[in-house]
Amino acid sequence: MAIRTLASPVEVGDRAARSAxxxxxxxxxxxxxxxxxxxxxxxxxxxxxxFAPLVAPQDPARQSLIRRFTPPVWADAGKAAxxxxxxxxGRDILSRIVYGARVSLVVGIAAVLVSLVVGVTLGxxxxxxxxxxxxxxxxxxxVTLSFPQLLLALAFVAALGPSxxxxxxxxxxxxxxxxxxxxxxxxxxxxxxxxxxxxxxxxASPIRTLLRHLxxxxxxxxxxxxxxxxxxxxxxxxxxxxxxxxxGNVYPTWGQMIALGRDFVSVAWWLPTFPGLAILLxxxxxxxxxxxLRDALDPRVx
Amino acid sequence: xxxxxxxRLIRLAVVLAGVSVVTFAILHVSGDPVSLMMPEAPESDRVxxxxxxxxxxxxxxxxxxxVHNIARGDFGQSFFHREPALPLVLERMPTTLLLxxxxxxxxxxxxxxxxILSAIRRNSAFDHSATLVVFLGTSMPVFWTGIMLILLxxxxxxxxxxxxxDSWAALVLPAATLATFSTPLLLRIVRSSMLEVIxxxxxxxxxxxxxxxxxxxxxxxxxxxxxxxxxxxGLQFGLLLGGAVITETxxxxxxxxxxxxxxxxxxxxxxxxxxxxxxxLIVVLVNFAVDVxxxxxxxxxxxx
Numbered sequence: 001m002a003i004r005t006l007a008s009p010v011e012v013g014d015r016a017a018r019s020a021x022x023x024x025x026x027x028x029x030x031x032x033x034x035x036x037x038x039x040x041x042x043x044x045x046x047x048x049x050x051f052a053p054l055v056a057p058q059d060p061a062r063q064s065l066i067r068r069f070t071p072p073v074w075a076d077a078g079k080a081a082x083x084x085x086x087x088x089x090g091r092d093i094l095s096r097i098v099y100g101a102r103v104s105l106v107v108g109i110a111a112v113l114v115s116l117v118v119g120v121t122l123g124x125x126x127x128x129x130x131x132x133x134x135x136x137x138x139x140x141x142x143v144t145l146s147f148p149q150l151l152l153a154l155a156f157v158a159a160l161g162p163s164x165x166x167x168x169x170x171x172x173x174x175x176x177x178x179x180x181x182x183x184x185x186x187x188x189x190x191x192x193x194x195x196x197x198x199x200x201x202x203x204a205s206p207i208r209t210l211l212r213h214l215x216x217x218x219x220x221x222x223x224x225x226x227x228x229x230x231x232x233x234x235x236x237x238x239x240x241x242x243x244x245x246x247x248g249n250v251y252p253t254w255g256q257m258i259a260l261g262r263d264f265v266s267v268a269w270w271l272p273t274f275p276g277l278a279i280l281l282x283x284x285x286x287x288x289x290x291x292x293l294r295d296a297l298d299p300r301v302x
Numbered sequence: 303x304x305x306x307x308x309x310r311l312i313r314l315a316v317v318l319a320g321v322s323v324v325t326f327a328i329l330h331v332s333g334d335p336v337s338l339m340m341p342e343a344p345e346s347d348r349v350x351x352x353x354x355x356x357x358x359x360x361x362x363x364x365x366x367x368x369v370h371n372i373a374r375g376d377f378g379q380s381f382f383h384r385e386p387a388l389p390l391v392l393e394r395m396p397t398t399l400l401l402x403x404x405x406x407x408x409x410x411x412x413x414x415x416x417x418i419l420s421a422i423r424r425n426s427a428f429d430h431s432a433t434l435v436v437f438l439g440t441s442m443p444v445f446w447t448g449i450m451l452i453l454l455x456x457x458x459x460x461x462x463x464x465x466x467x468d469s470w471a472a473l474v475l476p477a478a479t480l481a482t483f484s485t486p487l488l489l490r491i492v493r494s495s496m497l498e499v500i501x502x503x504x505x506x507x508x509x510x511x512x513x514x515x516x517x518x519x520x521x522x523x524x525x526x527x528x529x530x531x532x533x534x535x536g537l538q539f540g541l542l543l544g545g546a547v548i549t550e551t552x553x554x555x556x557x558x559x560x561x562x563x564x565x566x567x568x569x570x571x572x573x574x575x576x577x578x579x580x581x582x583l584i585v586v587l588v589n590f591a592v593d594v595x596x597x598x599x600x601x602x603x604x605x606x
Contacts, residue, residue, distance in 0.1 A: 139313075140320065142317045143317055143321055145540065145585075146540065146585045147321070147324065147578065148544030149544060150544040150548070151544055151547055152578065155328045155562075156331060158569070159329065159331050159332050160331060238443050238445075239444070242443070242445050243566075244567060258449065261449075265452060265457060269457075272449045272450075273453070276442075276443060276446035276449070279446065280438075280441055287437055291437075
């Protein structure tokens, strides 16, 4: 990502300017139909995850050997009670997808929060202190970048024992380096600006300069990156569940449904297809929103 | 220039040291490697194993021994195969590299022409469709793409085998799957770096001189757009190897990725460590090569 210096630094306390800025961003955002569609899909997925017991037509765990391999409702043998069909033990696929949204969203968001805290802190320190601290932090970034993230996450989740918390922490701690690189680059560009110079000149402490003047000006990059990173984290979580080191058997997950469905792909195509479509739609929606957010928050793009 | 190369070499050494620390940590992060290796063994067996494998020594001592061993290519015996771990990984490496290189070639073959055309005809219907494909491609889970390709080409049409690695036909679906993962990323870079150079003065000058459009694109614009592409292609090599791990699992390709995934299921940590270390080593070396290439390709750095 290119180093971007904001044309108008956020002046802390300037409410009118901020609300004008916010409405400008909002107007730019809603002009794009793809972003609106993405936001609507995302809202649907979030609502389905929160209200899963109300939305899901069936109990996601109830098995029924008579009803196994029921095709989707539009096929000849389909039943209205199982809109997307049933799996190899007769569980309703739609209900499992609805409940699966919970794991995907919780892991996606929580892992990104972990990355964000670690990555932004290191990025701020690296750019602000420079020198030896910067060298050490950037070396750690280089080391992290040397491993395929999925492989590292796979090995550590297996070593620590798969659980929801392990997956969140491991995905968070293997995906922070992008924040560090971008925040560091922004701080390096910003620290030479007049308003930072001015803050220092009137006697602001380094910590105050860092937190009140530098950090707020990296917010738009952080917001955009976080949105796109949630999409990545959801894909990573799905891959881990697919490979069998998922959150366990308590909750259905989309990756696990695809892994189980793969063995039956020649007799029941709907088993792996629909959970994959759920991942595709969710991740696509987040990517569309994130991409538009990037343009909307960039004052140079009109 | 020599000092820049020296600095790169020092960084290479430091990064490799870091890679060893992380690889070492895989077995030790849980605090008790023995219960990780034999979860069902009685305590008396564990005490014996702990003593014989030196797990009672202080961690720095164990780490020094680990580094000493891997420097000689010794990652220990695979618990499952009862053979040294490194040769098991090495003999599967050509398969993984072939898959990765095939996918990379396929992606470049698609991404470069499509990206250039997208940049030249910016905001055309072609450009918009390419953008749509990029969004779709980056939002699809690799393993699901693979299964969908199996469903279409192996189950429905019966053109290609479902899995395996024993014929050229068997290579098509794995390579195509991995390419659907890497093409959108490269396409985006080609398009944006072409857009950056296409309106620069020297390109306009070339046009004004009456150089044909085709030559302007190929000789003047593309050679300059190639620099970021090389860097990004190098950086994405790690991403591609990660994708290869999943692709191999979906198609039962006998490569390093599948070996590691199976080793993880069997808690066969010497294999996991050897595999993870070697794949990271490849990424580090590729990036080092890209760095050095960059020094030679970029006249701005060369002067300094």
